[in-house]
Each structure stands twice: as structure tokens, then as C-alpha cells.
Amino acid sequence: MKATVRGLAGLAPSLLVALVGAALLRITVGSDVFLQYVKEGLRLPLIASGLVLVGLGIAGVVGRLTEKRREPVMRFGRDAEGNAVWLRPTGHDTDSAGDHGHGHDHDHGPRVAWLLTVPAALLLCLTPPPLGSFSANRDGTDAVVEQAGYTQLAAQPAPATPGAPASVSLPTPMSLTEFIGRSHDPQKSLEGRPVRLTGFVTAGAQPGEWYLNRLVVSCCAADARRLRVLVHATGPTPATDSWVDLTGVWHPTPGTSTTAAPRIDVAERHAVPQPRAPYRDVPPSDG
Known part of the structure; x- marks a missing residue:
């Protein structure tokens, strides 16, 4: 035996x-x-x-x-x-x-x-979930966004509809990397331009504010770095770790640190499924 x-x-x-x-x-x-x-x-x-x-x-x-x-x-x-x-x-x-x-x-x-x-x-x-709010809330995990020579954002006119104002334009889909980079652009290329962002939610420090986050990796989840945007919006805060697609306008905040999360004032938001590649920071798509 x-x-x-x-x-x-x-x-x-x-x-x-x-x-x-x-x-x-x-x-x-x-x-x-x-x-x-x-x-x-x-x-x-x-x-x-x-x-x-x-x-x-x-x-x-x-x-x-x-x-x-x-x-x-x-x-x-x-x-x-x-x-x-x-x-x-x-x-x-x-x-x-x-x-x-x-x-x-x-x-x-x-x-x-x-x-x-x-x-x-x-x-x-089993299928363990990807990294989320626990990693995004850790200090010292911010991704470095290199400054670039951004061009001015071209207005995207909305399709003509009867009775709609001619000045209405579509928001520009944008990755969080580009949004954060443009928030420090001396030419203020974001000013007054509606944009669309996608990410997952973490709680903010004040009522009526929360963070939109993405985690990016160089190789694997062990080296994940955080991209985050401070969201100001009316209504209840979405559930932590839920993914949302939002439309809003960059809100300049003079005197804040260059490492502080840029702010966006949200006009519209809705829940979306987790993307196929959660660690790839790309602009939201209509699909």
C-alpha cells in the first residue's frame, strides 16, 4: 500500500x-x-x-x-x-x-x-476580477503623463436635426491620458470643449464629487499605475468599481498642484460594461 x-x-x-x-x-x-x-x-x-x-x-x-x-x-x-x-x-x-x-x-x-x-x-x-478601487486608492501609484504639443480640438458638429441649434457640437472621445495631459496644456486646448471619458468609479472626499479612474500597465497587473480625474456631478455617486461613460467640460482650477487630478464638470453619464482590455487607456467608442 x-x-x-x-x-x-x-x-x-x-x-x-x-x-x-x-x-x-x-x-x-x-x-x-x-x-x-x-x-x-x-x-x-x-x-x-x-x-x-x-x-x-x-x-x-x-x-x-x-x-x-x-x-x-x-x-x-x-x-x-x-x-x-x-x-x-x-x-x-x-x-x-x-x-x-x-x-x-x-x-x-x-x-x-x-x-x-x-x-x-x-x-x-474561477475568473478573479481585474484590479479596481483598492489599487486606485493607493497613494504613490499615479502614472506619469508626459507633456506633448497638443493641437486645438476641432469642433464636431452634431448631425442636423429639425429645431436643433446650429451651434451644438458632439463631445470629443478622449483617453484619460490625453485629458490629463491637455489639462496642463499652456494653450488651454480643453477650455470650453465637451469631451467623453470612460473609466471606473472610486469615492471622492466631498459630497457630489468622485473619481473616474483607469489603471495602465507596462507588463502585468503588478506594475499597474493610476490615471484619475476628479468628477463634479449632480445626483447620486455611481457604485464603486462600476464603469461609466461620461460627458463633461474641463474645469480649470488655478493654483492646484500639477500632480492633482484635473476636474471635469459632468453634464451626462451612463453605466457601461467593463471594457475587454481594462488596462488599456483608449478613448470611448460608440460600440
Whole structure:
């Protein structure tokens, strides 16, 4: 019985490798779940890694089973001193007695590797959410927005409708990166221009204000950095971590720090689903 248990335990490291590989394939092949953990460009490397791990795991299981089939059948008995030991057939008894019943199976591997079973099992069975308000509320995680030579925003006239004022223009879809950059533009290219922004909600310090956020990554969720805009709006604050699409106008706030979140006065907002790639800061689309 003990030999059987040891034999099954010998398969565990290879099964663990295959489990990790299967988890990688589950979140990348035919799924966008991986975008909640890493940037989009890592899909192919993750697929390749998953295939390699599954292959190594299967090869390890096959090799272990083949090795077990070639081993001589052991029997239970006693050595010359009367100690109970597992004995190999004639020609192997001396070695087995010296091993005191352990069967020469000491290949347990580092025990810390078993911690991999937790994230692998979670990825196979569940879909943990992307980073949200907890990460966005941490101090010192602001993304650096480099200044650029912004051009003036061209007005986008709304489609002509009977009775509508001719001066009405559509808001300009804009990423939070561009909005924050333009808020520091000496030419004040945002002034008076309606814009559309999309992000997730975190609570503000004062009634009637909250933050619109995006998290951007260089590689994976571990290096996420925050982009945030201070929102002033009437009505109840949307639920924390909910995604919203809002339309508003930049509100200049002279004398504030250049690291402070720029302010927008909101005229309209509505809830939207979480985007496919939550860590990619892009302008909102009509789709």
C-alpha cells in the first residue's frame, strides 16, 4: 500500500506542471481573461508557455509510469535483524534492507512549488476580477503623463436635426491620458470643449464629487499605475468599481498642484460594461 501511495505521489510534480499549463491555456485560448492580469501583447508567449508546460507534464507522467512498470515487484518481509522492510526480489534485497523500507523514492521536489496549485486551480475554476478601487486608492501609484504639443480640438458638429441649434457640437472621445495631459496644456486646448471619458468609479472626499479612474500597465497587473480625474456631478455617486461613460467640460482650477487630478464638470453619464482590455487607456467608442 505504501509503495502504491509513493508511486502516485511521484506523479504529482508532473501533474502540477500540466495543471499550470492548462490554466494558462484556459485564460488565453478563446478567452480574454488574461487581459485582467497582463497586457494584450503577451497572449502568444502565454499560449506557448502553456503548451510547453502541458507537454512537459504529460511527458513526466508517461516517463514515471514507464519507470514504475519496469521496477521489480516488492514484497513485505523482515531483514536479518528482524526489522519489517519492503524487500525486492532476489538480487535486490540487500539494497532494500539498507533503505529501511523507503523504496529509494526520495524525489519529492521543493515543497514551496505546491503553492502553484492555488493560482492554477483558481484560474481553471474561477475568473478573479481585474484590479479596481483598492489599487486606485493607493497613494504613490499615479502614472506619469508626459507633456506633448497638443493641437486645438476641432469642433464636431452634431448631425442636423429639425429645431436643433446650429451651434451644438458632439463631445470629443478622449483617453484619460490625453485629458490629463491637455489639462496642463499652456494653450488651454480643453477650455470650453465637451469631451467623453470612460473609466471606473472610486469615492471622492466631498459630497457630489468622485473619481473616474483607469489603471495602465507596462507588463502585468503588478506594475499597474493610476490615471484619475476628479468628477463634479449632480445626483447620486455611481457604485464603486462600476464603469461609466461620461460627458463633461474641463474645469480649470488655478493654483492646484500639477500632480492633482484635473476636474471635469459632468453634464451626462451612463453605466457601461467593463471594457475587454481594462488596462488599456483608449478613448470611448460608440460600440
